[in-house]
Amino acid sequence: MKTISKIDELKVVLREKKYNKEQIGFVPTMGFLHEGHASLVRRAVKENDITVVSIFVNPTQFDSKEDLETYPSDLKKDIELLRALGVNYVFTPDKKEMYSKMFSTFVDIEGDITKKLCGASREGHFKGVATVVTKLFNIVLPDKAYFGQKDAQQVAVISRMVKDLNMDVEIIPCPIVREKDGLALSxxxxxxxxxxxxxxxxxxxxxxxxxxxxxxxxxxxxxxxxxxxxxxxxxxxxxxxxxxxxxxxxxxxxxxxxxxxxxxxxxxxxxxxxxxxxxxxxx
Amino acid sequence: MKTISKIDELKVVLREKKYNKEQIGFVPTMGFLHEGHASLVRRAVKENDITVVSIFVNPTQFDSKEDLETYPSDLKKDIELLRALGVNYVFTPDKKEMYSKMFSTFVDIEGDITKKLCGASREGHFKGVATVVTKLFNIVLPDKAYFGQKDAQQVAVISRMVKDLNMDVEIIPCPIVREKDGLALSxxxxxxxxxxxxxxxxxxxxxxxxxxxxxxxxxxxxxxxxxxxxxxxxxxxxxxxxxxxxxxxxxxxxxxxxxxxxxxxxxxxxxxxxxxxxxxxxx
The missing domain is CATH 3.30.1300.10 (Pantoate-beta-alanine ligase, C-terminal domain)
Known part of the structure; x- marks a missing residue:
């Protein structure tokens, strides 16, 4: 397993795989991985030749500065887990490289699909999600991308975006993983x-x-x-x-x-x- | 030369070329082609293994219904010209396939780059342009895309978008072509x-x-x-x-x-x- 943080470095590695017709599975995450993420990664590893996992706490999808600052992280533990699961590449981009000073392009999904549920109270959240997922898809060019059904609205929004923008990726929603007592992992x-x-x-x-x-x-x-x-x-x-x-x-x-x-x-x-x-x- | 109107049909054809490492050049147009377009196409044919030209009068970039309805077209003449220039594929998608009833995803570039010049009077114009160009890039997956410098703001906006969203395409701006008396072709x-x-x-x-x-x-x-x-x-x-x-x-x-x-x-x-x-x- 290799950890890569530079966008162009990952692109070069993955384009070679792509041209070699190797199937790329992708699991985008914000890190601090739990068994929910692990279930996505296991499925990606099983269904693809190459599995890429990104760890990036995306600032544009946080509507509260406090929420962003208190978002937990443990990169070392995450990397150990991903290695044990058989992941090929961990992508840990830098905020400054993902969002340059001149950055000004956003992907937005209009209508109820982003305005209801979490969208009603989290202004701009899904715009941030759609934008970073578009960037990550363009960097990784996955054949399949795995998302947890716990963020049901995120799955619906990303599925809509992929159809609307004619992206070459299949969105695979995966079941919620719960603690024994029922609490959804988060x-x-x-x-x-x-x-x-x-x-x-x-x-x-x-x-x-x-x-x-x-x-x-x-x-x-x-x-x-x-x-x-x-x-x-x-x-x-x-x-x-x-x-x-x-x-x-x-x-x-x-x-x-x-x-x-x-x-x-x-x-x-x-x-x-x-x-x-x-x-x-x-x- | 082959004319294709179905999105998936073009994707299948071009993915095979892409995996075969053939360089794809792309010229997006709204048709009614003139010598300005021809200059872009000639350069694309010269610099790539495969040249794709799209003809699509994109409704989402028109701010006035009258402007959309009076926009000139002559598909037969366009196709003859493109054949003579050595184009491989002409893509003539259907409005209903490009924009389904459920369509709701847009790409927008914020700030002066879209709000000034043409953006000041043409509300939503560059959002429509960025959205359709993203869709076309995702369908064609070009290595190089050619745009006329006559739409200087469009070139600046698309270049910004490609950088921001990490798209794998090089934007090639081409000089304005003028009549002998100086009038820019349009x-x-x-x-x-x-x-x-x-x-x-x-x-x-x-x-x-x-x-x-x-x-x-x-x-x-x-x-x-x-x-x-x-x-x-x-x-x-x-x-x-x-x-x-x-x-x-x-x-x-x-x-x-x-x-x-x-x-x-x-x-x-x-x-x-x-x-x-x-x-x-x-x-």
């Missing part, structure tokens, strides 16, 4: 205090129960939403950003629960903002 | 009435004279600008959109004329809006 979980860590379980629990309600025949999205909101509001230190029941690909609100449905939520548990979601197929 | 010139065609000569004349003034030692951009504006305003049917003296790469206003300088103008001569410019190197 690099932000380390920011939770012990009591908050227990409180946070209500997020996954309420989603699982909502799924059961739907499977028992509930078709009214308002009732489902109210059920989750009420449950979370029993906690003193929980502050709901959103709880939404939407069409899984367009992210548009639905009133009747049918087809591919996404229930997504974002909740502050103390300081950290946690997200979780569940996808349900209703025939 | 597909819009056919929209000029006979008397307007004569009036329009004042644009290139004033630019050439401004260049002479600078070469004789004039360093004050205000004096140069006033000279051009006064000259154009002697015409009854001319309506100035802008006359600007700017840094040739950032397009920022300059007061002292030095380095790489661009004098650019856009003027309505009757209904048609014509643009022209001249680049001057002042040591």
């Amino acid at each position: 690099s932000r979980n380390v920011l939770l205090k012990e009591s908050e860590r227990i409180d946070a379980l209500i997020l996954s629990k309420s989603l699982f129960e909502a799924k059961e309600l739907i499977e028992s025949g509930e078709k009214d999205s308002k009732i489902i939403k109210k059920y989750i909101v009420d449950k979370i509001n029993t906690l003193e230190y929980a502050n709901i950003d959103y709880v939404d029941v939407v069409n899984a690909s367009t992210l548009e609100d639905i009133s009747l629960i049918e087809g591919e449905v996404l229930i997504a939520l974002a909740v502050y548990i103390g300081k950290p903002r946690l997200i979780d979601n569940i996808r349900i197929s209703v025939i | 597909s819009r010139n056919v929209l000029l009435k006979e008397s307007e065609r004569i009036d329009a000569l004042i644009l290139s004349k004033s630019l050439f004279e401004a260049k002479e003034l600078i070469e004789s030692g004039e360093k004050d951009s205000k004096i140069i600008k006033k000279y051009i504006v006064d000259k154009i305003n002697t015409l009854e049917y001319a309506n100035i959109d802008y006359v600007d003296v700017v840094n040739a790469s950032t397009l920022e206003d300059i007061s002292l004329i030095e380095g790489e300088v661009l004098i650019a103008l856009a003027v309505y001569i009757g209904k048609p809006r014509l643009i022209d410019n001249i680049r001057i190197s002042v040591i």
Whole structure:
């Protein structure tokens, strides 16, 4: 495994592989890797000749300076993990090389798909995500790119972008990885205090129960939403950003629960903002 | 020469060439080709193994419906010309395939580079240009792409975008081609009435004279600008959109004329809006 930080160096290495018709799998990350990332990387290694993982805490997708500054990192541990998983190249670009002083180009996806859910409270977040992912795709030229379904909106936004801009990459969404007690893995979980860590379980629990309600025949999205909101509001230190029941690909609100449905939520548990979601197929 | 209108069909053909390490040259156009386009195509044919020319009147870059609807076209003549020039593939995509109903992704370059000159009066124009050029680059994957210096701002914007988004393409700006009497070639010139065609000569004349003034030692951009504006305003049917003296790469206003300088103008001569410019190197 090789760690490369210069953009042009990685381009040269990967273009040779590309021309040699080797399939390139890519997992973009912001580091501080957990088992969720590892599940993406394992799949990439299995399905491709070459696997590239990027570690880059992208400043343009943070809407709060504090969130950016407190974002956890442990590069040494990340690199050990990626080596053990059989990754070929770790890309650790420099902020200054990714965003020069003259930098002024952004990729933006308009409409509900970026304005709802996390987009409503995180102004400019998906513009930052789409821009950095476009840059990374242009540098890596992956055949397949792997994204965790935990960031369900990110998967929907990136899939839309790839179609709209005719990019040569297949987006592979991968299932959420959870702790045994249900908590969705997140690099932000380390920011939770012990009591908050227990409180946070209500997020996954309420989603699982909502799924059961739907499977028992509930078709009214308002009732489902109210059920989750009420449950979370029993906690003193929980502050709901959103709880939404939407069409899984367009992210548009639905009133009747049918087809591919996404229930997504974002909740502050103390300081950290946690997200979780569940996808349900209703025939 | 082969004409292809389906995106995926062109991708398959060109990926094979790309993997075969054939150099791909690309000339994006909106059709109704003239000698200016021909000069780009000749250079592309000379410098590459494969030359692709696209003909697509891109709706997202028109700020006026009337301008879009009156934009001239002659596909049959264009195709004959391109065949004679030795082009390999003509790409004539369908509007509905380029922009599906769900289309919502745009590439935008922020700052003076898109807000000044043509960007000031043509809201959204460069966003439309950057978006379609990104799409075309992703479809064609050219090694080199050729753009006319007549659209000097377009060259600056696309060059900025390619750098910012780490695209694998070299942008080749090519000199303005003019009629013998100095009028810069443009597909819009056919929209000029006979008397307007004569009036329009004042644009290139004033630019050439401004260049002479600078070469004789004039360093004050205000004096140069006033000279051009006064000259154009002697015409009854001319309506100035802008006359600007700017840094040739950032397009920022300059007061002292030095380095790489661009004098650019856009003027309505009757209904048609014509643009022209001249680049001057002042040591």
